[in-house]
């Protein structure tokens with residue numbers, strides 16, 4: 036790990052000032068991904084800007100038909116939040132199944148989506164629940180946010196301030212998790228809205244993606260049986276040490292059916 040300047044601002048404005056004009060600045064949330072990446076010298080930030088002192092980034096609130104979760108809300112806070120459980124219970128349940136208690140107490144929603152791990156849970160929730168990523172300077176639709184493996188639409192020095200989720204009629208997330216890390220080998224989030232159903236899949240490909248065939252079938256009949264005739268193409272999925280593409284294709288369908296069955 037190389038030397039870096041450490042900053043601990045207490046406002047969004049000061050956090051932005053701290054990265055402005057720096058060589059290679061990085062925001063630090065819970066450090067669950069960034070610190071290991073730095074220890075491996077895969078990131079060598081010139082400046083590390085801790086967001087821990089910016090209280091406004093931790094807020095969770097309902098705003099009409101939108102649930103707003105601040106970027107620095109930890110997974111544990113989201114899992115235990117009455118506001119989240121009431122507005123979109125699938126998000127509270129999903130957050131409660133991320134990693135272990137230590138990871139949930141340090142890891143944040145902003146850090147998770149900025150890191151864009153292809154096996155992370157939140158990306159599926161963001162895409163299925165038609166979320167918007169708010170930064171200090173713009174709004175990015177979740178579908179445009181996750182661009183490639185570990186890549187997002189964020190620009191250098193751009194700070195995620197909150198995620199805005201559209202409340203669905205019902206939704207749920209199910210994953211088949213790695214027994215070691217609890218990351219998704221395949222995870223599926225379904226969300227039913229007045230104008231149709233959205234289905235987002237994580238863990239199975241190089242980034243989160245929607246499944247048009249499942250969405251069409253479920254928009255006609257929101258029942259697990261509607262997925263019987265839908266094909267999941269293994270050709271688009273990943274093979275790695277944890278699972279083959281064919282096995283992932285099977286898991287995606289099983290997880291999708293479970294998510295539909297449990298949706299609330």
Ligand SMILES: Cc1cc2nc3c(=O)[nH]c(=O)nc-3n(C[C@H](O)[C@H](O)[C@H](O)COP(=O)(O)OP(=O)(O)OC[C@H]3O[C@@H](n4cnc5c(N)ncnc54)[C@H](O)[C@@H]3O)c2cc1C
Pocket residue numbers: 061062063064065066067068069070086106107110132133134135138141142143144145146147149150154155156157193194195196216217218219
């Ligand atoms: C053992 C282990 C198990 C895990 N299991 C799971 C799991 O089952 N499911 C799952 O989804 N995840 C899992 N994770 C990931 C975890 O949930 C964290 O959310 C993730 O590692 C990001 O960590 P963090 O929030 O501490 O962000 P950091 O590590 O601090 O930051 C990660 C990246 O995001 C950037 N960043 C952070 N905040 C912002 C912001 N507000 N704006 C812009 N950029 C920002 C940082 O600069 C950095 O590039 C696991 C992690 C570990 C270590």
